[in-house]
Amino acid sequence: MTADLSPTDRSTVRRGRERAQTDRQALYDVLSEALVCHLSVVVDGLPFVIPTGFGHDEGTLYVHGSTGSQSLRGGEGLPVCVAVTLVDGIVYARSVFHHSMNYRAAVIHGVARPLEGDEKTHGLKVITEHLAPGSWEHCRPPTRKELAQTAVLALDLHEASVKLRRGGPKDEDDDLTYPSWAGVLPVRQVFGDPEPCDLLADEVSVPSHVRARPPGS
Amino acid sequence: MTADLSPTDRSTVRRGRERAQTDRQALYDVLSEALVCHLSVVVDGLPFVIPTGFGHDEGTLYVHGSTGSQSLRGGEGLPVCVAVTLVDGIVYARSVFHHSMNYRAAVIHGVARPLEGDEKTHGLKVITEHLAPGSWEHCRPPTRKELAQTAVLALDLHEASVKLRRGGPKDEDDDLTYPSWAGVLPVRQVFGDPEPCDLLADEVSVPSHVRARPPGS
Numbered sequence: 001m002t003a004d005l006s007p008t009d010r011s012t013v014r015r016g017r018e019r020a021q022t023d024r025q026a027l028y029d030v031l032s033e034a035l036v037c038h039l040s041v042v043v044d045g046l047p048f049v050i051p052t053g054f055g056h057d058e059g060t061l062y063v064h065g066s067t068g069s070q071s072l073r074g075g076e077g078l079p080v081c082v083a084v085t086l087v088d089g090i091v092y093a094r095s096v097f098h099h100s101m102n103y104r105a106a107v108i109h110g111v112a113r114p115l116e117g118d119e120k121t122h123g124l125k126v127i128t129e130h131l132a133p134g135s136w137e138h139c140r141p142p143t144r145k146e147l148a149q150t151a152v153l154a155l156d157l158h159e160a161s162v163k164l165r166r167g168g169p170k171d172e173d174d175d176l177t178y179p180s181w182a183g184v185l186p187v188r189q190v191f192g193d194p195e196p197c198d199l200l201a202d203e204v205s206v207p208s209h210v211r212a213r214p215p216g217s
Numbered sequence: 218m219t220a221d222l223s224p225t226d227r228s229t230v231r232r233g234r235e236r237a238q239t240d241r242q243a244l245y246d247v248l249s250e251a252l253v254c255h256l257s258v259v260v261d262g263l264p265f266v267i268p269t270g271f272g273h274d275e276g277t278l279y280v281h282g283s284t285g286s287q288s289l290r291g292g293e294g295l296p297v298c299v300a301v302t303l304v305d306g307i308v309y310a311r312s313v314f315h316h317s318m319n320y321r322a323a324v325i326h327g328v329a330r331p332l333e334g335d336e337k338t339h340g341l342k343v344i345t346e347h348l349a350p351g352s353w354e355h356c357r358p359p360t361r362k363e364l365a366q367t368a369v370l371a372l373d374l375h376e377a378s379v380k381l382r383r384g385g386p387k388d389e390d391d392d393l394t395y396p397s398w399a400g401v402l403p404v405r406q407v408f409g410d411p412e413p414c415d416l417l418a419d420e421v422s423v424p425s426h427v428r429a430r431p432p433g434s
Contacts, residue, residue: 035304035318035404040257040266049257049266051302051322085268087252087406092427096345096356097363101252105268128313139313139397146314168414180356181424182417186409187252189304197385197399207398210309 026162030084030106031056033216035131035189038083039063054084055123055130056157061108062115062123065151080155082108090185093169094178100165102184108160112153123152133217134209190215243379247301247323248273250433252348252406255300256280271299272340272347273374278325279332279340282368297372299325307402310386311395319401321381329370340369350434351426407432 031054040049053064061082089102115123124147128136142150169182191213194206248271257266270281278299306319332340341364345353359367386399408430411423 035307036302036320038255038257038266038268038300038302040255040264040298042259042262042264045259045262046296046326047257047259047264047266047298048326049255049264049298049300050324051255051300051320053318079263081257081264081266083255083266083268085253085255090252090349090408092349092352092356094357095359095363096341096353097359097367099345099349099352099356101270101348103253103268107267109263109265124313128316131318132307132309132316135309135316136313139309139316140311140392140395142312142314146312150314168412171414171416175357176416177418178357179421181411181421181427182414183423183427184412184414185427185430186412187406188409189404189406191307192403192405194398195385195401195403197388197401199388199393200399201394204396204398206400210398210400210402213402 023162026104026164027106027157027160028056030086030104030162031061032130033104034084034086037061037063038085039065040081040083041078053127053131054082055126055128057126059157061155061157062126063112063153063155064124064127065153078112078114078153080110080112080153082106082155084108086189087187088166089187091165091169092182092185094171094175094180094182098169098171098175100169102164102166102187104162104164106160106162108155108157110155110159112155115152115154119154120147120150120152123154124150127152132210133213134207138207138209188215240379243321243381244323244374244377245273247303247321247379248278249347250321251301251303254278254280255302256282257298257300258295270344270348271301272343272345274343276374278372278374279343280329280370280372281341281344282370295329295331295370297327297329297370299372301325303406304404305383306404308382308386309399309402311388311392311397311399315386315388315392317382317386319381319383319404321379323377323379325372325374325377327372327376329372332369332371336371337364337367337369340371341367344369349427350430351424355424355426405432 036051037054084106086104091100253268254271301323303321308317
C-alpha cells in the first residue's frame with residue numbers, strides 16, 4: 001500500500017520541484033537502501049548533526065543511539081530533522097555550472113520520542129535487521145542490561161520529503177557543441193567478501209544472510 | 218604538514234573516546250574521500266539538515282548551495298554543523314548488542330560565511346574539483362550570471378572532530394563460543410562505467426580524468 005506524503009511548509013521542496021517525489025513508496029525505497037542516517041538536533045540554540053544507524057517499518061523511523069549521547073537527551077519530545085541520502089552518480093556537464101549529482105534523498109521532520117519496554121525492543125530489532133538482516137534470529141539476544149544501555153528514538157514518517165535527480169546532464173543549448181565530455185559516472189555502494197573474526201572457530205561458515213546479502217539491502 | 222585539531226567542549230567526542238582521532242590529516246582524508254556532506258542549520262528554532270556538495274583546501278571547508286535555498290540564507294554569520302561520513306563495513310558480532318559499523322566520520326562546527334567575488338570563484342572551483350576532478354579546466358567556465366545564481370559558504374576547519382571504528386567485532390568473552398558467525402562485511406563506494414550523454418558527438422571520447430578516476434577521489 002502506498003500513500004502520498006503529506007508535506008508541510010518546511011518539508012515542501014522549494015528548489016528543483018521537478019526533483020521532488022511525493023510517493024510514500026519512494027520514501028521507503030530510500031530508507032531501505034541506505035545504511036546510515038544523519039540526525040540533527042538543536043543544542044543550546046546551535047545546530048548539531050551526527051551519523052547514526054536506523055531502521056523503519058510502516059510509518060515509523062527508528063534511530064539508534066547510546067543513552068550517553070548528548071544529542072539524544074531531552075526526554076519527551078525532542079525536535080529532530082533526519083536526512084537519508086544515496087549518491088547514484090556524478091553528472092559531468094559541458095559547463096562547470098551544470099555539473100551535478102544523481103541522488104535520492106529523504107528529509108524527515110518531527111518530534112522524536114525515546115522508547116521503553118517492548119516498544120524499545122521492537123525498535124532495536126528493526127534497527128538491527130536494517131543494519132544486518134538475519135542477525136536478530138542468528139545471534140545472542142540483548143539482555144535487560146544491554147537494552148538499558150541502548151537508546152532508541154521513534155519518529156513518525158509523516159512530515160517527509162523525497163528529492164531525487166537522475167539522468168544525464170542538462171546543458172544550455174549553446175553549450176552542446178562545446179568540446180568537453182558530458183555524461184554520468186555511476187556511483188554505487190557494494191559489499192566486499194565477508195571477513196571472519198580472528199577468534200571464530202574454523203567450523204563456523206559464513207551464513208547465507210551475510211554471504212548472499214544483496215547490494216542495497 | 219599536519220597539526221592536531223583543536224576540539225572545543227561541543228566537538229569533543231564523549232562516546233567511544235578510543236574512536237576519536239585528533240590528527241588533522243585524518244580529517245582531510247575523510248573530507249577527500251566523501252562525495253557529499255550533511256549541512257545542518259537552525260531554522261525558526263528547529264533543526265534542519267540537507268545533503269550537499271562540498272570541497273576543502275588547507276583549513277577551509279566550502280559548501281555548495283543555491284541562493285534560493287532557505288537553509289543558506291542568513292547573511293553574515295550562519296551557525297552550521299557539517300557531518301561527513303564514510304561507511305566502511307558492517308560489523309557482525311555474536312550478540313545483537315555488539316553489532317556495529319566500521320566508519321570514518323568528521324563533524325565540523327562553526328559560523329559559515331557566504332563568499333563573493335574572487336573568493337566565491339575559488340570556492341566553486343574547489344567544490345567542482347572535489348565533485349569532478351579535472352572538470353574546472355576541461356569545461357566551459359561559469360559566467361558572471363551563473364556565479365550570481367550560486368551560493369558558496371566557507372567554514373573554518375578549526376572546530377572539528379573525527380571519529381572512526383575499524384576492525385572486527387568486540388564480543389563479550391562469554392559469547393565467544395556462541396554458535397553465530399562473527400566478522401565484518403566490507404562496504405565501499407565504487408564508480409561504474411562512464412555513461413556518455415545521448416547528445417554527445419561520437420568523436421568525443423571519455424577523458425582520462427573521468428575514465429581513470431580512482432575510487433575514493
